[in-house]
Amino acid sequence: MAPTGIAAVNIGGQTIHSTLRLTQSESGYKSLALHNTDFKNFLLKVQTLIIDEVSMVPSTLLTFMADLFARIRNNHLAFGGINVIVVGDLAQLPPVRAPPVFHSTVWHLFYPLFLRTSKRQEKDIEFYTMLEEIRFNNISDRTWNMLTQKASEYSSSYTTDTLLTTTHIVGHRVLADQINHTICNGLPVDPDKFLISDALDFKEGTQLPSTSTHSDFKSQTNLPASVRLQQGVRVMFLNNSFIDEGICNGTIGVITKMNPVFKWLSVFRVL
Numbered sequence: 001m002a003p004t005g006i007a008a009v010n011i012g013g014q015t016i017h018s019t020l021r022l023t024q025s026e027s028g029y030k031s032l033a034l035h036n037t038d039f040k041n042f043l044l045k046v047q048t049l050i051i052d053e054v055s056m057v058p059s060t061l062l063t064f065m066a067d068l069f070a071r072i073r074n075n076h077l078a079f080g081g082i083n084v085i086v087v088g089d090l091a092q093l094p095p096v097r098a099p100p101v102f103h104s105t106v107w108h109l110f111y112p113l114f115l116r117t118s119k120r121q122e123k124d125i126e127f128y129t130m131l132e133e134i135r136f137n138n139i140s141d142r143t144w145n146m147l148t149q150k151a152s153e154y155s156s157s158y159t160t161d162t163l164l165t166t167t168h169i170v171g172h173r174v175l176a177d178q179i180n181h182t183i184c185n186g187l188p189v190d191p192d193k194f195l196i197s198d199a200l201d202f203k204e205g206t207q208l209p210s211t212s213t214h215s216d217f218k219s220q221t222n223l224p225a226s227v228r229l230q231q232g233v234r235v236m237f238l239n240n241s242f243i244d245e246g247i248c249n250g251t252i253g254v255i256t257k258m259n260p261v262f263k264w265l266s267v268f269r270v271l
Contacts, residue, residue, distance in 0.1 A: 001049065003056040003095075005240040005248025011052050015240060016061065020068065029064040033072055040072050047082055054088035058098035059107070066106040078106045086110060091135050164234065177224075180233075187232045193258050195229045231255055 001016045002008040008015045016022065021032035021039060033040045049065075051057065066078040073080030086101075094100050101107065121128035130146065133139045139147075163183045170176050201208050229235070237251040247253075 002052045003061075004053065004250065005243050006250035007053040007056075009243065009246055009248050009251075013050075013052070014243070016051070016057070016065070018240065018243070020065065029061065031068055033068065043069070043072055049079065049082065049084045051084070051086045052088065053092075054086040054101055055090045055092045056088075056095055057086075057101045058095040059101050059104035060098065062101050062104040063106060066104075078109055084110075164232070180228075184228055184230060184233060187230060189230060193231050195258060196226055197229075198226045199223065229255060229258060231257065 001013055001019050002011060003016055005015055008018075013019075017024075020043070021036075023030050033043050046069075049069075054062075069075075069080035069082060070077060071080075073082075075081050090100070090102065118128050121131065130143045133143050163179070163186065168176070168179050170179070233255055234252055235255060237247050237253070238249055240248045242248070
């Protein structure tokens with residue numbers, strides 16, 4: 001299991017919420033296992049849980065899982081006494097607006113094993129050393145100078161090909177929109193395969209002009225006032241409805257064909 005769809009796909013597993021049939025509200029987590037006998041019996045067959053990317057798991061979720069298995073197995077031990085293996089780097093991404101996993105009341109029950117040999121950067125020791133210094137907030141003058149030099153070489157004048165294959169990390173939505181518009185304007189446009197769709201906002205069942213609802217909706221969400229789509233642009237999937245096909249929240253693909261009349265994509269090629 002993993003806390004996110006893309007992490008689950010990478011290990012050939014499922015998300016924690018999908019595996020345990022979890023729903024979440026302000027009052028906490030709930031599992032179908034507490035109400036469905038068939039699903040409860042399915043979980044009773046589990047002997048070992050493996051959780052990847054554990055740094056992104058909220059402490060409240062880990063505690064709930066421990067209590068859930070204890071409850072369905074009628075066993076007072078955490079996780080009902082089954083084996084639990086968690087894997088991850090606590091110096092990486094934490095949970096989103098939630099307490100870190102090591103604040104869980106069951107965290108002290110785990111026995112730590114540290115993997116000290118890098119496999120991903122084993123052929124680039126210099127880059128590995130830089131990452132370790134940044135990871136532990138102990139950046140040497142040499143690493144700082146290299147990062148400064150790299151930043152000074154940055155150029156905002158990119159070809160369309162470079163823009164299409166480069167992932168930009170920015171701090172503001174306005175800058176992201178500017179990059180997206182630059183890419184779209186640089187692509188060849190086929191009049192029959194081009195779409196600009198404005199948002200339709202409803203309040204109490206009545207459709208309202210987007211201009212009048214901007215302060216109510218747009219400022220409180222990540223939803224744009226309009227969406228522009230065309231052949232060749234990269235897009236990101238934002239839910240896990242096709243996770244069985246390897247497409248999940250975070251999957252990036254390229255639009256290769258679309259139908260502007262019915263406003264749907266007919267081909268989405270995964271990168």
